[in-house]
Amino acid sequence: MANYRIGIDVGGTHTDAVILDDSYNVIAQTKAPTSTDVSSGIYQALHEVVKTSKVDVRNINYAMLGTTHCTNAIVERKRLNDIAIIRIGAPATLAIKPLLSVPDDLKAILGKHSYIVKGGHEFDGREITELDEEDLYRIANEIKGKVDSVAITSVFSPVTKKHEERAAEIITEILGDDVAVSLSSEIGNVGLLERENATILNAAVVNVAKSTADGFIQALEQEGIEADVFFGQNDGTLMSVEYTVRYPILTIACGPTNSLRGAAYLSNKSNTLVIDVGGTTTDIGVLVNGFPRQSSLAVEIGGVRTNFRMPDIMSVGLGGGTIIQVHEDQTFQIGPHSVGYRLQEKALIFGGDTLTTTDVIVGLGKAKLGDPAKVAHLDKALLENIYAKMVGMVEEALDKMKTSAEDMPVILVGGGSILLPEELQGASEVIRPENFGVANAIGSAISQVSGEVEKIFAMDDLGREQTIEVAKNMAKEEAINAGADPDQLVIVDLEYVPLAYLPGNATRIRAKAAGALKNTVGV
Known part of the structure; x- marks a missing residue:
């Protein structure tokens, strides 16, 4: 009997959903506009992807959600x-x-x-x-x-x-x-x-996480799905509902990391740069051994400086719905505002009144969308200048994310990645894998479960080797608590830094363990 899993990822413009079989082949995929309340967009995407797949819902065993609910609550100062x-x-x-x-x-x-x-x-x-x-x-x-x-x-x-x-x-x-x-x-x-x-x-944001989890479970039940539910966290792995409600802050930034994990799976590359172009922003991250590189800096969320684990992601205000303002002297400004999920009502090619980046690539014949006749009147030289600037914005960000001057492979994912060409300065090759448009939902569906510990240890107590083993076992215990299969756990990241100014040969150790969900095959 085939087993299936659902992956859903909520972006600023679209909510993407996929159903995968037990070999992680994409059975069905869909994009629904992200709704103002977020939840109804999730319900719509879930309903559509189940209907399209024609899969027996009794065989759907896992459901994964990458959501912006907690981020939105902090940024909007609502429902706290x-x-x-x-x-x-x-x-x-x-x-x-x-x-x-x-x-x-x-x-x-x-x-x-x-x-x-x-x-x-x-x-x-x-x-x-x-x-x-x-x-x-x-x-x-x-x-x-x-x-x-x-x-x-x-x-x-x-x-x-x-x-x-x-x-x-x-x-x-x-x-x-x-x-x-x-x-x-x-x-x-x-x-x-x-x-x-x-x-x-x-x-x-505990209540927001609880209501989101309850709402997702109810939506699954309405479709007749009795699946184990997991949420994406910001290191590119999953956690159980219980873990999510206890640590909801860890769901922040799970969207870009889902895309990175999806890109790693779709391209079969584990050490590379990933460019994820959505409707509002372009997010650039680095894959290290198949997982997002973590930021070593304090991160601001909604104006609040924090220091919990976060992915090293650079966001550029460029997406498929980014608004282009053209001035009388033919100068222009790209963004930072976007029409977001209203692209199909606001863009020129769909009969709207707003010039967007999508209009630019259609006007230049680089993509076939909407009605090209509606942008035929636009000055081609102007469009070329705008396009060159769009590509330049991404290439500049790409250069900032690299750790050396050498060209690196780049994976393009996200529905908005049609904005970018097949060659980019600083990239040794540009890979646009199959199903690139829903890489984020795929990343959510195939993700592993992880646990991480970062702590100061006194090496003199147990000795170096034993102390590191203790840290590794603590990380594995965290992963098991989050829903990982104990038999499939591996240490995917280990870092130890001696602290010279502390007694007892003190060392800060960070260990991260990851493994497949219980009762499933590892990725």
Whole structure:
């Protein structure tokens, strides 16, 4: 009996869906306009792809979703949880309050219940001061009934998380299990303020993640599908619904990473550059051993500086729906605005009134879409200049993402990649694989499950080899918790950096394990 899986990815312009068989062949694919509320676009794409495939829904075992719900909630400041912020760090951290650098509009929403209590640890794991449990009980009783999510951050908790875990026990004891608790040691890396910010954002989008998961499961049930559900996370792998609701912040930026994973699978290349052109932006990333290269810098989300794991992606304001403004002197501006999912109503070739990048390539005969007669009046020399600038924008970004001056293979994916030519400066070859238009949904469907740990270890305690093994096993345990098959796990990334200024031969170790879903074949 054949087994099938559904992959859905929500982009700024289109929501793409695919159904794959157990050999990862594409059985059906569809693109639906991304709806303002996101959910109805997902339902439409799901319904269409199931209908087109003519597959027996009883044989669909897995459903994967890469979604922008949590990102949108933070950026739009909508549907966020009522949260409490608890920092364990007095008196050491009293000088800088939580949310200090967060935009005022977001601070007004998230900063209503903010506390700093005594506790925390030194960089070597020594206690700064004893945890003030009495104060935590007072806070818990004060916020009871006022919040539905709590963010707890302790000084140097990636080294030891004892104070965070005890604080969580007290909060849960008073507020009950229905109130979500986010611990910074499970989300961010070393660096108090950025880690605290990531934890606060995580706590703020728990309800959004829950409603998204519930909505997706309901949509599947409406189609008669009883499948195991997984969500894409921003390192190009999957996580279970339970894991998603606990760590919803990890779904941010899963769209570009799904495209990278899809590109790796479709092209059978694991170390290369990927250009994903959508309707609104062009995202450029780097594949390292089949997974997206991770960013080593702090990342801003909705104006908030964070330090949890994020892919190294460069976005350029160029997509299939990007608006071209032409001035009287024949100068022009490309973007940054886009008609987005309204391309088929706004672009000139579809009878609209807005000049877009898609109109430019149709006008130059580089693509066959819509009605070419509607752009026949446009000045060809002007269109050539615009097109040269479009390609130049991507080539410049490509150059910035490379780590050497040598030309590298480039994989083109995304429905908007028809904007780009078969040759690009800086590329040794340009590969446009079959099914390139739905690479993101394919990436969602074929992704593995991963777990990652980043922690400071004292090498003197166990020795170098044993300490690294401990870190690897911790990463594998995280992957198993996220839904991976224990028998198919491999370490896909390992990095260790000695910290010369810390005692005990301290070393920061980052380990990442990945493997296939339980009861399925690895990719």
